Amino acid sequence: MSDRHEHSHPHHHRHSLRHRLSHLLTPHSHETADKVDSALESSARGMRALWVSLAVLGVTALAQAFVVAVSGSVALLGDTVHNTADALTAVPLGIAFVLGRRAATRRFTYGYGRAEDLAGLVIVLTIAASAAFAGWTAIDRLLDPRPVQHVPAVAVAALVGCAGNEWVARYRIRVGRAIGSAALVADGLHARTDGFTSLAVLLGAGGSALGWQLADPIVGLAITAAIALVLRDAAREVFRRVMDAVDPALVDRAERALTEVPGVRGVGELRLRWIGHRLRAEVAVVVDGTVTVREAHRIAVDAEHALLHAVPRLTAALVHADPAPVPGEADPHLALAHHTVA
Numbered sequence: 001m002s003d004r005h006e007h008s009h010p011h012h013h014r015h016s017l018r019h020r021l022s023h024l025l026t027p028h029s030h031e032t033a034d035k036v037d038s039a040l041e042s043s044a045r046g047m048r049a050l051w052v053s054l055a056v057l058g059v060t061a062l063a064q065a066f067v068v069a070v071s072g073s074v075a076l077l078g079d080t081v082h083n084t085a086d087a088l089t090a091v092p093l094g095i096a097f098v099l100g101r102r103a104a105t106r107r108f109t110y111g112y113g114r115a116e117d118l119a120g121l122v123i124v125l126t127i128a129a130s131a132a133f134a135g136w137t138a139i140d141r142l143l144d145p146r147p148v149q150h151v152p153a154v155a156v157a158a159l160v161g162c163a164g165n166e167w168v169a170r171y172r173i174r175v176g177r178a179i180g181s182a183a184l185v186a187d188g189l190h191a192r193t194d195g196f197t198s199l200a201v202l203l204g205a206g207g208s209a210l211g212w213q214l215a216d217p218i219v220g221l222a223i224t225a226a227i228a229l230v231l232r233d234a235a236r237e238v239f240r241r242v243m244d245a246v247d248p249a250l251v252d253r254a255e256r257a258l259t260e261v262p263g264v265r266g267v268g269e270l271r272l273r274w275i276g277h278r279l280r281a282e283v284a285v286v287v288d289g290t291v292t293v294r295e296a297h298r299i300a301v302d303a304e305h306a307l308l309h310a311v312p313r314l315t316a317a318l319v320h321a322d323p324a325p326v327p328g329e330a331d332p333h334l335a336l337a338h339h340t341v342a
Contacts, residue, residue: 045175045178045179046093046097046175046176046179046181046184046277047094047097047098048175049171049172049175049176049184050090050093050094050097050184051090051094052171053087053090053168053171053172053187053191054087054090056164056167056168057083057084057086057087057164057165057168057191058087059164060083060160060161060164060165061080061083061084061087063157063160064076064079064080064083064157064160064161065080065084067150067153067154067156067157068080068157070149070150070153071149071150071151071153071154072149073154073201073204073205073216074137074138074140074141074216074217074220076154076157076158076201076204076205077134077137077220078133078134078137078138078197078220078223078224079158079161079194079197079198079200079201079223080161081130081133081134083161083164083165083194085126085127085129085130086126086165086168086187086190086191086194088126089122089123089126089187089190090187092118092119092122092123093116093119093123093183093184093187095115095119096115096116096118096119096183096276097116099112099115100112100113100115100116100276100277110275110280111275111276112276113274113275113276113277113278114275114276115276116181116182116183116276116277117182117183117238117241117242117274117276119183120182120183120186120234120237120238120241120242121238121242123183123186123187123190123234123238124186124231124234124235124238127190127227127230127231127234128231130227131224131227131228131231134220134223134224134227135220135221135224137220138217138218138219138220138221138223138224139217139221141216141217141220142214142217142218142220142221145214145217151205151209152205154201154204154205155202155205155206157201158198158199158201158202158205159198159202160198161194161195161197161198161201162195162196162198162199162202163195164195165191165192165194165195165198166191166192166195168188168191169188169189169190169191169192169194169195170188171188172184172185172187172188172191173185173188173189173192174188176188179277179313180274180277180278180279180312180313181276181277182237182238182240182241182274182277183238183241184277185237186233186234186237186238189230189233189234189237190230190234192230193226193227193229193230196226197222197223197226197227200219200222200223200226201219201223203215203219204216204218204219204220207219241274244273244274246272246273246274246279250272250279250311250312251270251272253310253311254270254272254281254283254307254310254311255267255270256310257306257307257309257310257311258270258283258285258303258306258307260306261285261299261302261303261306262299262302263287263288263291263295263298263299263302264285264286264287264299264303265285265286265287265288265324266285266286266324267283267284267285267286268283268284268285268286268322269282269283269284270282270283270284271283272311272314277313278313278314278315279311279312279313279314279315280314280315280316280317281307281311281314281316281317281318282317282318282320283303283307283317283318283319283320284319284320284321284322285299285300285303285319285320285321285322286321286322286323286324287299287321287322287323287324288323288324289323289324289326296321297321299321300319300320300321301319303317303319304317304319307319
């Protein structure tokens with residue numbers, strides 16, 4: 001009954017003193033301007049996280065690539081390739097964030113937020129490709145061992161890679177969780193694994209320094225295994241988002257908020273789904289069957305308002321009011337029964 005307000009409450013996204021004072025001095029609003037501001041702000045934060053991390057990882061990968069060229073370390077090569085792939089994942093994510101800003105059309109009536117989920121799939125495929133390349137290179141060097149040159153430089157490059165990746169990982173995960181972007185969180189997990197693999201390169205350099213030529217390819221295989229682990233976690237996160245999975249705690253939170261709305265006698269079917277990094281809800285609430293249409297609509301609007309405040313990153317809710325059942329009265333939805341898919 002009510003789907004007019006696509007709002008993300010200013011309390012959750014605006015932290016500057018100016019915005020806080022503005023909120024105190026102006027009444028609540030759930031109008032289009034608020035919706036657009038919130039959507040643009042979250043997308044802008046995502047874009048900023050992408051380009052900052054791209055710059056950091058780009059510098060890190062270039063430094064490591066130089067050392068790979070002079071040392072011949074396949075462990076460092078695997079780490080460098082993975083860092084480069086991680087940096088390049090900013091491209092599909094950036095495109096997704098830009099698309100997500102576009103307004104809904106008559107063809108794409110929910111907007112373009114799903115582009116972010118498609119970008120998540122691209123990231124998963126990129127991680128898989130880097131794992132395959134690192135594994136192939138390590139096995140090739142294991143079958144044909146060669147000494148690693150300039151071991152101290154390899155060790156320094158490994159430390160640089162670890163520091164750069166951990167910083168990027170923390171930044172991406174923090175921003176991704178703040179704006180509700182599963183793809184950005186997956187990218188952050190990707191970067192964190194790169195940090196651990198850089199430490200593994202350091203161990204390989206130590207083994208090479210002691211004269212153990214197989215240390216470098218064995219560490220390369222260990223890096224491949226680490227990449228496979230992060231691939232599993234990232235794939236699971238992105239798969240859940242594509243399949244419209246949400247945290248059950250959000251559903252509980254929404255139900256509690258609805259039961260506290262005056263006039264709501266019960267909560268029927270409640271659905272939440274992610275569209276990009278924003279949530280959308282559909283819910284049926286039970287109201288007194290004797291109230292007027294206007295009163296039922298007012299209750300539905302109040303229910304939507306309560307949801308917008310209670311559920312983080314919820315931007316729209318479609319609330320349907322059902323009359324409370326009366327003994328002996330036929331189910332008003334009976335005419336729809338034969339359309340239900342088993």
